[in-house]
Amino acid sequence: MRSDTMQRPLTPGAPARATIVALALLGAVAAQAQAPSAPKAPAPAADAPNAGAPNGGASPGIAATVTSPSTAALTPVPTPDPLAAMAWLQGCWRGTVNQREFREQWLPPAGGMMIGASHTVMQGKTQDYEYLRLEVQTDGMRYVALPSGQKEATFRFEGAGHDEVNAADVYTFVNTVDGYPQRILYRRGGEGWLYAQVEGTIGGTTRNVTYPMRHVDCETGDMLRK
Numbered sequence: 001m002r003s004d005t006m007q008r009p010l011t012p013g014a015p016a017r018a019t020i021v022a023l024a025l026l027g028a029v030a031a032q033a034q035a036p037s038a039p040k041a042p043a044p045a046a047d048a049p050n051a052g053a054p055n056g057g058a059s060p061g062i063a064a065t066v067t068s069p070s071t072a073a074l075t076p077v078p079t080p081d082p083l084a085a086m087a088w089l090q091g092c093w094r095g096t097v098n099q100r101e102f103r104e105q106w107l108p109p110a111g112g113m114m115i116g117a118s119h120t121v122m123q124g125k126t127q128d129y130e131y132l133r134l135e136v137q138t139d140g141m142r143y144v145a146l147p148s149g150q151k152e153a154t155f156r157f158e159g160a161g162h163d164e165v166n167a168a169d170v171y172t173f174v175n176t177v178d179g180y181p182q183r184i185l186y187r188r189g190g191e192g193w194l195y196a197q198v199e200g201t202i203g204g205t206t207r208n209v210t211y212p213m214r215h216v217d218c219e220t221g222d223m224l225r226k
Contacts, residue, residue: 082141083109085160086134086171089186090114093194094221095213099123102211104132104196105218112136143173143184153177155184163187168195175200180207192225 086109093104099122106116116132131146141157155173163170168187175182181200188194192215199208215224 081109082136082157083112083114083134086114086141088188089116089134089194091224092216092218093213094216095211097212100127102213104194104213106132109134145184153179192223 090106090108095102100120101122102118102120104116104118106114108114112135114134116134118130118132120127120129129148133144135142135144143155143157144152145155146152154176156176158172158174160169160171162168166187166189168189171186171188173184173186179200180202181198183197183199185197185199186194187197194213194215196211196213197208198211199206201207215226216222217224
């Protein structure tokens with residue numbers, strides 16, 4: 001081997017130059033991959049409602065989101081319970097007129113009904129008694145009474161009103177057939193008073209009877225002012 005050939009630097013040929021260029025490109029790609037990427041700017045929320053706008057409205061220049069009725073979530077509307085208006089009646093009620101003591105007791109509303117009973121005593125003897133119930137039917141609420149020795153009678157709930165003169169809420173039930181009584185009214189007064197009224201006509205003579213009662217504790221008999 002000649003000595004002058006070993007001392008001169010070698011000039012790279014075409015294949016060697018291609019390899020060097022490829023290695024340089026790979027190095028640049030690797031450096032770019034390791035460099036942290038710049039954060040992207042958030043896109044403007046053009047369709048989001050402006051929380052700071054008064055009354056929940058959108059600021060000028062920003063469109064508020066409108067939900068299509070076909071895709072909006074519907075909130076179920078609860079059906080009013082007719083018995084809820086009579087829930088105050090639950091408990092025990094007691095009154096006395098002309099040595100006659102009368103009582104009514106009602107259970108709380110449950111299963112579309114309120115169950116009650118009445119009992120009248122005079123000089124230690126039972127004069128009469130009655131099984132009562134308030135029930136919800138397809139066309140409204142009914143007051144059903146089964147007096148001792150008589151047939152069951154049904155009264156349709158006609159509505160509730162307020163007696164301004166006597167400061168009482170009045171709940172009226174009307175007989176569904178022609179017979180006495182024609183109407184039964186429950187007047188809820190203040191301080192735990194209840195006035196049960198029976199109205200009608202017998203033989204052309206009007207007969208109205210009122211049973212004043214106080215709300216009492218079912219166990220102790222103490223008066224309740226509610």
